[in-house]
Amino acid sequence: MAELFVPQTLDEAVGFLESHAGSATPIAGGTDVMIDLRTGGVRTEWLVDLSSLGSLAGIDLDGEQLRLGALTKIRALEVDSRLARRATALVEAARVLGSVQIRTMATLGGNLCHATPSAEMPPALLVHDAVVEIAGAAGERSLPLADLFAGPGRTTLEPGELLTAVRLRIPASAAGSCYLRQTVRWSMDLAGVGVAASMEVDGAAIVQARVALGAVAPVPLIVPEAAEAVVGSELSPATALEAGARAAAACSPISDVRGSADYRRAVVSILVQRALRIAWLRATGDWPEGLLAPINGLLAEEPA
Amino acid sequence: MRVELSVNGDLYRRESEPDLTLLALLRDVLELTGTKWGCLTGDCGACTVLVDGEPIVSCLQLARQVEGREVTTVEGLAGNGALDSLQAAFVSNGAAQCGFCTPGMIVSAEALLRARPSPSEAEIREALSGNLCRCTGYNKIIDAVLEAAGSRGAAA
Structure with missing residues (x-):
């Protein structure tokens, strides 16, 4: 049995975690921590309940700057119509996480700090150049999201540190993003492969692009060389194919119940091509605003 | 630790273990057994209840975290013994x-x-x-x- 500490301020939370390093575990939505406690994956003397820290929840969009509080519920991301238009990958990742019940409980910060390699939110955030804000007893710091992940279930947070927010850049126009995934079941499943893409378009040319992968390496991956394959021209089947091949070459999937390593590499290539295509259609205004893509990105006019 | 919960419109005050789940509180302490004890990993949904009208799985919910909010179980849907x-x-x-x-x-x-x-x-x-x-x-x-x-x- 664990004791419960309920801090009323961020300082109080950080102070307690610092002074009880090794014996205290933060809990927010609880959808991972409660399972870890039950299965013995986490043993702790203290649960530090963050749910009273209301200031850590919220979605603030100011021009091109988006700030997501760590306690923001996944469900809140899923139903935000501004994000559906401007940061579609985030909504497409949020809507496939767990079930309605899990999304109503689970928080963005928890999804990141649990550091599950197949987590939905990291790839979608990575293609929007996410930076995480961290509070600790020694003060605040921030770092690129990619540098938060140290391995399966491990982050680079120091003992006593808390992730407090995620900052993103959301281009105001001529931009699009997309998150797709492959699963064995449509719902209540972890991604076998997760792929996010984003791009900005000037005239008919892609001027900036990002490709990120989930579930195919020990940590979520950004693949700059895949994105570079599509920069400088309009998106064509050939440039998308090259990007898919580079992404497949960059990942290091395992074989498990959700697919073999070879299968996952093949799916990475396909999903990267589809995600780039959908991001391109969004960036060029050829996709209905706010409409989410099929979960695996398969469009009706494409050959199956 | 004392927990104060509003369930189906009634306010309950009980002593409880600090890490008691809402599911355990509902079934074992308040004897509201309509909510089912299923997988305990959030996968099956048999323990679903509403908190402020939103569905959650009560097996992964610390009871203490829903203090001050309105919990609705399946027992709270029927009015005066009549099915809704x-x-x-x-x-x-x-x-x-x-x-x-x-x-x-x-x-x-x-x-x-x-x-x-x-x-x-x-x-x-x-x-x-x-x-x-x-x-x-x-x-x-x-x-x-x-x-x-x-x-x-x-x-x-």
């Missing part, structure tokens, strides 16, 4: 086989109908995707939710 229209539709459509998943299904469907009074079949499937029926009687469950949506629409 959604429960009645489950009966008339034969939407229960063994019945174990039924309270969770009904609570998830209730949350959907409050948010979207006329859902599509696809929306119903999505809303119930976190509730497993091991008898696999999904079609009649969806029929029941569609019928309840129709009857509530007609009554409104």
Whole structure:
């Protein structure tokens, strides 16, 4: 049995975690921590309940700057119509996480700090150049999201540190993003492969692009060389194919119940091509605003 | 540790272990056994209840974290012993086989109908995707939710 500490301020939370390093575990939505406690994956003397820290929840969009509080519920991301238009990958990742019940409980910060390699939110955030804000007893710091992940279930947070927010850049126009995934079941499943893409378009040319992968390496991956394959021209089947091949070459999937390593590499290539295509259609205004893509990105006019 | 909870409109004050789940509190302390004890990993949805009208799985919810909020269990849907229209539709459509998943299904469907009074079949499937029926009687469950949506629409 664990004791419960309920801090009323961020300082109080950080102070307690610092002074009880090794014996205290933060809990927010609880959808991972409660399972870890039950299965013995986490043993702790203290649960530090963050749910009273209301200031850590919220979605603030100011021009091109988006700030997501760590306690923001996944469900809140899923139903935000501004994000559906401007940061579609985030909504497409949020809507496939767990079930309605899990999304109503689970928080963005928890999804990141649990550091599950197949987590939905990291790839979608990575293609929007996410930076995480961290509070600790020694003060605040921030770092690129990619540098938060140290391995399966491990982050680079120091003992006593808390992730407090995620900052993103959301281009105001001529931009699009997309998150797709492959699963064995449509719902209540972890991604076998997760792929996010984003791009900005000037005239008919892609001027900036990002490709990120989930579930195919020990940590979520950004693949700059895949994105570079599509920069400088309009998106064509050939440039998308090259990007898919580079992404497949960059990942290091395992074989498990959700697919073999070879299968996952093949799916990475396909999903990267589809995600780039959908991001391109969004960036060029050829996709209905706010409409989410099929979960695996398969469009009706494409050959199956 | 003392926990103060509002459940189905009644306020309860109880002494409890600090890491007690809402599910354990509802069933073992308050003896509201409509909410079912299923997988305990958030996968099956049998323990679904509403917190401020939103569906959650009570097996992963610390009771202490929902203090000051309104919890609604399946017992809170029936008024004065009469089934509400959604429960009645489950009966008339034969939407229960063994019945174990039924309270969770009904609570998830209730949350959907409050948010979207006329859902599509696809929306119903999505809303119930976190509730497993091991008898696999999904079609009649969806029929029941569609019928309840129709009857509530007609009554409104």
